[in-house]
Amino acid sequence: MDKEMGEEEKMAGNLVRVREFIMEDLPAVEELERLCQAGLSSDQGYNGGGDDANNKNSKKKEKKKKKRGMSLYVEQIGDPFARVRHAPDHVILVAEYGDDEQVVGVIKACVRMVSRGGSSWRKAKTKKYVKAACLLGLRVSPSHRRLGIATELVRRAEAWCAARGAAYATMATTASNAASLSLFEGRFAYARFRRPLFLGHPVHRHRARVPRAHRVLQLAPPFAAAAYAALFPPTPATDAAEFVPADLPALLAHKLTRGTYLAVERSPADAARRPTSFAVLSVYDATRSLSFRVGGAPPLLRASLAAARALDRRAPWLHVPSVPDVFRPFGAYLLYGLHMSGPSGPALLRTLCRHAHNVARKNPTCAVVAADIGPNDPAAAAVPHWPRFSCDEDVWCIKKLSSVATNGNAGDDAVVDDDWTTAPPPAVLFVDPREF
Structure with a gap:
């Protein structure tokens, strides 16, 4: 042959x-x-x-x-x-x-x-x-x-x-x-x-709750570039980050990067104390360049999701976590540069993912927030995702x-x-x- x-x-x-x-x-x-x-x-x-x-x-x-x-x-x-x-x-x-x-x-x-x-x-x-x-x-x-x-x-x-x-x-x-x-x-x-992991989560109609104990700050592109330079230094080390672009400052300042966000714990008792835990990520708007669509879903699932959306429209006070119509083309926001540190790092990263969800819900064409992460990255376990919107292929x-x-x-x-x-x-x- x-x-x-x-x-x-x-x-x-x-x-x-x-x-x-x-x-x-x-x-x-x-x-x-x-x-x-x-x-x-x-x-x-x-x-x-x-x-x-x-x-x-x-x-x-x-x-x-x-x-x-x-x-x-x-x-x-x-x-x-x-x-x-x-x-x-x-x-x-x-x-x-x-x-x-x-x-x-x-x-x-x-x-x-x-x-x-x-x-x-x-x-x-x-x-x-x-x-x-x-x-x-x-x-x-x-x-x-x-x-x-x-x-x-x-x-x-x-x-x-x-x-x-x-x-x-x-x-x-x-x-x-x-x-x-x-x-x-x-x-x-x-x-x-x-073998990166693709982790996706639907964007709901309602705001995701951000814990009061956590504070989310948006970093200006120059400060974000300095932070990532310290977090992902291309230095001789076995745990160095791979594929970090040399033009990362340009990516952070890109018109489609919606922001770089830092989450820390509030410490009113000692405001000057250096935080022991933090998390950081950046949000990229891919709705203008990529179109997603879910195919092959069983009719029963389609009907149940449509019913949840209808109920949410009629009774928004119930805060039903209705999923957008993902069986038609939709857009996504991509998370990149995810990093966490300290004992509260996982919780802070989950807070940032919720914050990214709230940023994405302002765009009516966005139905999913997703991230590609290395399987050995500790951040992978902290990123909220739905199996139906994720894969390890x-x-x-x-x-x-x-x-x-x-x-x-x-x-x-x-x-x-x-x-x-x-x-x-x-x-x-x-x-x-x-x-x-």
Whole structure:
């Protein structure tokens, strides 16, 4: 079978042309998104030929209640460059097929500076930051699969990123997406790397209660950047945070970051006493770039949720925790930079999540507050979430593109890289909401 596929790809090679995206390609790319979203029953968009290499944009998140068949669909809306534009080096590549130059495939890529981990940081001189490429949004038209188009798109995207100094390439998919994993692990030698948890909670109509014993403060972007620099320092340590972007101050000041919030305990008896516990997180508005939708829900569940909403409208004083209509497209607010410290840290982080819920409920298009967190992060146990809006299917894969990883700063001496691909997972896995 592999031999036959290789022959098919060789025959199709002369018919495929990969080039950079131009705005005239937008209708064709949007049509690809639509085709790869329709009629999905298993691994979204990548069920046999090579189109979806990305976990966050147009994929199916399998629920823990798999027997019910509920799935959370995510698709991009608006600016086609939205998920890569923040990186100084970014590109969208499209694949044309045949003499009519029909656009039948697309992939996005960006190269950015991120902090990296590694168990041997204390044994070898390794750079704090590394140039890492992110491949996402791989799509191939269902009518043009098994022609080597996905392979050529990934190959060209990797070459583009390597030419811009990327030392590593990363991609994300789901554990159940056998076709995507086969393409990247089998053909391109990517290795499974990290398994973030997606934790979501519905936004209710009523305000969530914030304990009086807790005080929530909003940090201005410069103070937030200073706080995160102290919390997530890219220093030689086995517990260093991974994938913290070098341009974190720009993310904190981004127009879609609704704020960075700090929670501490009130101490009226000793106001000057330094707090022993605190929690911090930032809130990002993804309603303009992502659209979510729950599919596969049983009719009884749909009816019960609709009844709860109707009751809440008629008797709001009952404070029924009615869930918005998540069976139609809705938006989400993403939490990032979650951190807690001290004996009361978990309670303070839960308070911040409630505060984020109250911020999100002011936006009528937002129905879910969600966070991607590393499974080893203590914060994961403190984040309120519903199993039906959460999953542990995400898989990040990584590949080494060069033998030397540099941080791109002029004047730095070259250093030997201790191979990030084999490093054990740290406690903190930073997920950039701009690439969700």
